[in-house]
Amino acid sequence: MLLAALGTIPAAVAAQGVRTGAIVGTVVDSTTGLPVVAARARIVELHREDLTHENGSFDHLDLRPATYTLQVQRLGYRPVAQRVEVKAGDTVKVRIALAPAAVTLAPSIVTGTLSERGGEQVLSPTASLSGAELDRNLAGTIAATVASQPGVSLTAIGPATARPVIRGLGGDRILVLEDGQRPGDMSAMSGDHAIAIDVQTARQIDVVRGPMSLLYGSSALGGVVNVVRDEVPVARPEHLHATLTAQGATNSTAASLSGDATLPVGWLAVRAEGSYRDAGNVQTPLGELVNTDARTTSAALGTARIGDWGHSGLSYRYYGNDYGIPGGFIGGHEKGVDIKMRRNTLRSESELHLERGPFSTVSLTGVFTDYGHKEFESAGVVGTSFDLTQFASDVLLKHDAYGFLSQGAIGARFQRREVTTGGSLHTPSTDDNTVAGFIVEEVGQGSIRVQSGVRFDAAKYTPREVAFIDIGGQRIPTRPRSFSALSGSLGVLYEPVRELRFGASVSRAYRTPDFNELYSNGPHLAANTFEVGDPELEDERGVGVDVFVRFTRSNVNGEVAVFGNRLTNYIFPASRGRVEQGRQGGRALLQFSNQDAEFRGAEGRLEWSVTPRFVLNATLSQVNAHFRSTRDSIPVFVDADTILIAPSKFPPLIPPLHGDVGARYERTNWFAGTDVRVADRQDRLGDFEDPTAGYAVIDLSSGIRFVQGNRLHAITLRVDNTLDTAYRNHLSRVKEIMPEPGRSIALVYRLVF
Numbered sequence: 001m002l003l004a005a006l007g008t009i010p011a012a013v014a015a016q017g018v019r020t021g022a023i024v025g026t027v028v029d030s031t032t033g034l035p036v037v038a039a040r041a042r043i044v045e046l047h048r049e050d051l052t053h054e055n056g057s058f059d060h061l062d063l064r065p066a067t068y069t070l071q072v073q074r075l076g077y078r079p080v081a082q083r084v085e086v087k088a089g090d091t092v093k094v095r096i097a098l099a100p101a102a103v104t105l106a107p108s109i110v111t112g113t114l115s116e117r118g119g120e121q122v123l124s125p126t127a128s129l130s131g132a133e134l135d136r137n138l139a140g141t142i143a144a145t146v147a148s149q150p151g152v153s154l155t156a157i158g159p160a161t162a163r164p165v166i167r168g169l170g171g172d173r174i175l176v177l178e179d180g181q182r183p184g185d186m187s188a189m190s191g192d193h194a195i196a197i198d199v200q201t202a203r204q205i206d207v208v209r210g211p212m213s214l215l216y217g218s219s220a221l222g223g224v225v226n227v228v229r230d231e232v233p234v235a236r237p238e239h240l241h242a243t244l245t246a247q248g249a250t251n252s253t254a255a256s257l258s259g260d261a262t263l264p265v266g267w268l269a270v271r272a273e274g275s276y277r278d279a280g281n282v283q284t285p286l287g288e289l290v291n292t293d294a295r296t297t298s299a300a301l302g303t304a305r306i307g308d309w310g311h312s313g314l315s316y317r318y319y320g321n322d323y324g325i326p327g328g329f330i331g332g333h334e335k336g337v338d339i340k341m342r343r344n345t346l347r348s349e350s351e352l353h354l355e356r357g358p359f360s361t362v363s364l365t366g367v368f369t370d371y372g373h374k375e376f377e378s379a380g381v382v383g384t385s386f387d388l389t390q391f392a393s394d395v396l397l398k399h400d401a402y403g404f405l406s407q408g409a410i411g412a413r414f415q416r417r418e419v420t421t422g423g424s425l426h427t428p429s430t431d432d433n434t435v436a437g438f439i440v441e442e443v444g445q446g447s448i449r450v451q452s453g454v455r456f457d458a459a460k461y462t463p464r465e466v467a468f469i470d471i472g473g474q475r476i477p478t479r480p481r482s483f484s485a486l487s488g489s490l491g492v493l494y495e496p497v498r499e500l501r502f503g504a505s506v507s508r509a510y511r512t513p514d515f516n517e518l519y520s521n522g523p524h525l526a527a528n529t530f531e532v533g534d535p536e537l538e539d540e541r542g543v544g545v546d547v548f549v550r551f552t553r554s555n556v557n558g559e560v561a562v563f564g565n566r567l568t569n570y571i572f573p574a575s576r577g578r579v580e581q582g583r584q585g586g587r588a589l590l591q592f593s594n595q596d597a598e599f600r601g602a603e604g605r606l607e608w609s610v611t612p613r614f615v616l617n618a619t620l621s622q623v624n625a626h627f628r629s630t631r632d633s634i635p636v637f638v639d640a641d642t643i644l645i646a647p648s649k650f651p652p653l654i655p656p657l658h659g660d661v662g663a664r665y666e667r668t669n670w671f672a673g674t675d676v677r678v679a680d681r682q683d684r685l686g687d688f689e690d691p692t693a694g695y696a697v698i699d700l701s702s703g704i705r706f707v708q709g710n711r712l713h714a715i716t717l718r719v720d721n722t723l724d725t726a727y728r729n730h731l732s733r734v735k736e737i738m739p740e741p742g743r744s745i746a747l748v749y750r751l752v753f
Helices: 002-006 008-015 131-137 142-146 515-519
Strands: 021-029 040-043 048-051 057-063 066-073 080-086 091-098 126-130 152-155 163-166 174-178 204-209 223-228 241-249 254-265 268-279 282-284 287-289 294-307 310-325 337-353 361-376 382-399 407-423 430-443 448-463 468-471 474-477 481-497 500-511 521-524 529-532 540-552 556-575 588-609 614-627 634-638 641-645 658-666 670-679 695-708 711-720 744-752
Touching: 021 040, 021 066, 021 080, 040 057, 048 057, 066 091, 080 091, 126 131, 126 142, 131 142, 131 695, 131 711, 142 152, 142 163, 142 204, 142 223, 163 174, 163 204, 163 223, 254 294, 430 515, 448 515, 468 529, 515 588
Parallel strands: 021 091, 174 223, 529 588
Antiparallel strands: 021 057, 040 048, 040 066, 066 080, 126 204, 152 163, 204 223, 241 254, 241 744, 254 268, 268 294, 282 287, 294 310, 310 337, 337 361, 361 382, 382 407, 407 430, 430 448, 448 481, 468 474, 481 500, 500 540, 521 529, 540 556, 556 588, 588 614, 614 658, 634 641, 658 670, 670 695, 695 711, 711 744
């Protein structure tokens, strides 16, 4: 019905007798003058794109009179953006010369911004993976794929559960999104829950660090990771566009195959996608990490009506993941735990471009998710189960220049979540509702731009049963809780010269405790913990400050940022001891608690083309964290005795100083390079943590690109941990029993047409 209603808009435009124009062009190599095949020619404002043919030609027909941004890019070349004016009845002919380049500017960023813009124009530290860089980093999970970016680490209980940690903050302080929407899984709840997003079919992955959360939620003080693939098509191709990706790796004998295709069907754009990945147990330099195999299946179908007026469409996605959690560490099962996960998602999305009135764009999004997983003990018995149904709807109204305002948006969100628990977890099933509204405005389009915003969130959690939790000798009932608060941000970007930009921002964030932090009271088998919530937890509030400098020249680009986050009532699982025997069945006892904390650090990246073909790159990240208030002594239960231990002044699982340095020789059709990943010793330890030694790990990569017919082929070969070095990630929950994966030879083949 929605598609049919909006389908009348193009007819109305035609009835007005508007004469259209066209853009036709040719893309050539600036050094040879030869046609460049399979380059993506995209009209940014209309989300329309076409791939160049064997003679380098492309065309965009039936364009309404206006001035458009034509963006052209292809692997091995520097992207070009050009403004093109189209008049009624005219055909504009353009010739685009792409320069071969080893260093390319960041692609357009769509995350944490009011509109799609170049990475150098974003008012927050950013990184984006696409094209050849995505192929060089593509792994089995989102966290492993982006782990090399500044400020990013990963935490996991086995490879399938990897989750990004940004600036020392994890859980739902980091929003992991799929086309700008939360996936509706439970990965932020516990370290054994995998993120229910397939990374194999990603077109681009944006990492926005710092306080840019108002568009997505008030809690993301650490940052946002967004997997971009346009599941609901936003561009109608002139012809069939498709991508096929195959990947294999020797370590864990992993293999995957994925593909997506978008094609015009009458007045619709239709996108279909599918992927399958199979991986065995991880091999380390010290042996096999048992029960770390995984099998992942994903499929999606989306369709949309697209025109100058906007787009409107629907999509459906299935995601299934069967994976293992290793055992053998404290309290763990001898053979670990097996988890079966599934997610079904329906999504509707409409964006209408308005020609009159205060707003230029109205966007409506609705997402329904049915998610569940079961955790099986070694005997095949279900130990813990979760079922979640979630409905979320968003409305967003954007405006262009309006008075002294250059750009802005008003938005609202409603979300209802119903969580049903089962097994031995003893966490009551809980319903929660969240409503939010926000305003974000930008001022200035020249050398200085200022962005400010404010957001109001309110949430209510209602457990479906009443139980009692022992907190400090008091029996606290699992009663309903309501939370609300204002959050906001203010940022500025100053461009004294075209190649240099300074940015600064300050934000106030707010985070409610989740239902498990409020109401848990029992063993969580896969995580090997005995978790105790606190129904009287306070909401978490933080103030973050971020200052950065960004430079973008033809042969060098980089960014350096310093930050500080001060959190009041920081919520974390305070350890109450490693228990070998006793009422927790040998599992670590964790009590969710409030504590004031502070996180400070710095990060940077540099990419320098020493010659037109030889590139040096480096990243470095550091975060220090400590509690700002005195903590109570930790009671450790051993049999019937209780021993008091002085608590640590540091939060748990804070990454050490880490980074990488590399070199790459790159030509238009091939490249070869090496990277060295390094980390310092970590001895600033949380409760009952053990120190980890520093390390240096060498990786190698090479690849070729060639065109056959109208198809672009890219083959990338990687050798990870080339010397089979035994090293341990401080954020790994299984570092006590095994180091990180050993040597692995990985091959990625991508076909684009």
